[in-house]
Amino acid sequence: MKIFEEIESEVQSYARSFPRVFHKAQGSYLYDEEGTQYLDFLAGAGTLNYGHNNPILKQRLVDYIVEDGITHGLDLHTKAKGEFLETFKECILDPRQLEYRMQFTGPTGTNAIEAAMKLARNVTGRENIITFTNGFHGCSLGALAATGNAHHRGVAGTSLGGVTRVPFDGYLGDDIETTEYLDKVLTDTSSGVDLPAAVLVETVQGEGGINAASLKWLKNLEAVCKKHQVLLIVDDIQAGCGRTGTFFSFEPAGIKPDIVTLSKSISGYGLPFAIVLFKPELDQWKPGEHNGTFRGNNLAFVTAKAALETYWRDDAFAEQVRLKGQYIEDRLNAVVEELGEGTFSVRGRGMMRGINCVSGEFASQVTRACFKRHLMIETSGAEDQVVKFLCPLTITQEELKQGLDIVEQAIREVCAKTDDMPEERHYFDENYDIAV
Numbered sequence: 001m002k003i004f005e006e007i008e009s010e011v012q013s014y015a016r017s018f019p020r021v022f023h024k025a026q027g028s029y030l031y032d033e034e035g036t037q038y039l040d041f042l043a044g045a046g047t048l049n050y051g052h053n054n055p056i057l058k059q060r061l062v063d064y065i066v067e068d069g070i071t072h073g074l075d076l077h078t079k080a081k082g083e084f085l086e087t088f089k090e091c092i093l094d095p096r097q098l099e100y101r102m103q104f105t106g107p108t109g110t111n112a113i114e115a116a117m118k119l120a121r122n123v124t125g126r127e128n129i130i131t132f133t134n135g136f137h138g139c140s141l142g143a144l145a146a147t148g149n150a151h152h153r154g155v156a157g158t159s160l161g162g163v164t165r166v167p168f169d170g171y172l173g174d175d176i177e178t179t180e181y182l183d184k185v186l187t188d189t190s191s192g193v194d195l196p197a198a199v200l201v202e203t204v205q206g207e208g209g210i211n212a213a214s215l216k217w218l219k220n221l222e223a224v225c226k227k228h229q230v231l232l233i234v235d236d237i238q239a240g241c242g243r244t245g246t247f248f249s250f251e252p253a254g255i256k257p258d259i260v261t262l263s264k265s266i267s268g269y270g271l272p273f274a275i276v277l278f279k280p281e282l283d284q285w286k287p288g289e290h291n292g293t294f295r296g297n298n299l300a301f302v303t304a305k306a307a308l309e310t311y312w313r314d315d316a317f318a319e320q321v322r323l324k325g326q327y328i329e330d331r332l333n334a335v336v337e338e339l340g341e342g343t344f345s346v347r348g349r350g351m352m353r354g355i356n357c358v359s360g361e362f363a364s365q366v367t368r369a370c371f372k373r374h375l376m377i378e379t380s381g382a383e384d385q386v387v388k389f390l391c392p393l394t395i396t397q398e399e400l401k402q403g404l405d406i407v408e409q410a411i412r413e414v415c416a417k418t419d420d421m422p423e424e425r426h427y428f429d430e431n432y433d434i435a436v
């Protein structure tokens with residue numbers, strides 16, 4: 001359609017990878033104007049964990065709108081907000097013995113990061129924040145300073161300061177424990193690294209190439225923070241809300257961050273919504289100090305509450321995510337073993353997975369070959385060398401198998417491997433006890 005070229009800015013990104021005009025969506029599928037169906041393994045870059053237009057969430061939203069529920073109320077107490085807070089406490093915080101205050105920020109992830117960094121700096125009276133190689137935290141200036149990606153940083157147009165970058169887990173090879181380096185520079189008063197207010201980390205780096213920190217590394221990181229009285233901020237904007245197989249991505253590491261940011265899938269429905277959680281003693285904001293017109297999206301409160309009640313009252317849904325994650329890992333490992341041992345590798349945790357194709361050109365040929373087969377899937381990483389799997393967590397067994405078959409066929413095509421997939425790859429046996 002000509003209008004997009006005519007007046008939409010060149011800043012478009014995802015639209016370039018999938019040049020169609022999309023019109024409808026349901027569950028794991030998007031549909032273009034002609035009605036062609038596409039299986040969606042991008043899912044709003046992790047924003048649609050419960051699928052497109054999830055029917056349960058949609059019904060609650062429609063009922064709320066029809067009854068003239070409040071859509072915008074600044075930060076007024078509303079019934080929808082109160083019910084969301086109660087449900088979040090009951091379904092998420094209490095069962096995990098977490099005690100956090102909740103701040104509603106502007107509705108995007110980068111707004112939550114700005115608030116988290118500002119809070120940490122003000123509470124500690126220190127400026128520096130430790131961030132990690134290949135980290136991604138958003139594109140507004142504070143969050144951008146914490147982001148590694150040169151393409152994004154390059155257009156800041158002003159200096160990006162107040163952070164010190166240290167190597168993420170695995171950055172210097174499997175044998176080097178990079179938290180020891182952090183401990184060392186924070187201990188040495190002449191290291192040149194100022195004592196920071198906080199350490200800001202993703203447990204699984206999404207945009208940075210699906211790099212999963214080991215649980216041990218996360219534990220060590222928390223210990224280093226405690227030792228030096230530095231706050232630990234976990235950016236769970238992409239890895240949270242169940243993506244890795246638990247509601248918060250840090251749960252299996254047994255750590256309790258001081259501050260947590262959530263956005264992307266927290267509304268459950270793709271509605272803009274972001275929150276910051278912090279330990280009660282950190283709640284040192286004065287009234288209105290960090291203001292904003294769109295703090296707390298009431299429509300998102302309604303769908304977020306519905307999502308929590310539907311999927312997070314017990315562990316059954318999370319267990320399904322772990323099983324599907326295992327299936328994805330096994331399928332990708334089989335591909336690597338056959339086609340790419342020594343070159344390709346499988347990355348990630350739970351249903352946040354990637355296959356590292358080493359070359360960005362190879363990975364983009366794979367995603368293009370997938371799109372020809374009506375599968376939408378994107379790349380990430382410094383060279384866009386990682387094909388990343390972010391399909392809805394609610395995806396059915398059949399859809400998941402279909403998507404992985406397409407990716408494998410695409411990889412075989414790009415490898416110029418024309419013979420068919422091995423027969424055993426078509427399994428989806430009882431090892432994966434996935435409820436359809």
Ligand SMILES: *Cc1c(COP(=O)(O)O)cnc(C)c1O
Nearest residue numbers: 108109110136137138206237238
């Ligand atoms: C997407 C993302 C952000 C930024 O969120 P926006 O809504 O795009 O501003 C921050 N951190 C992580 C880990 C993300 O994946």
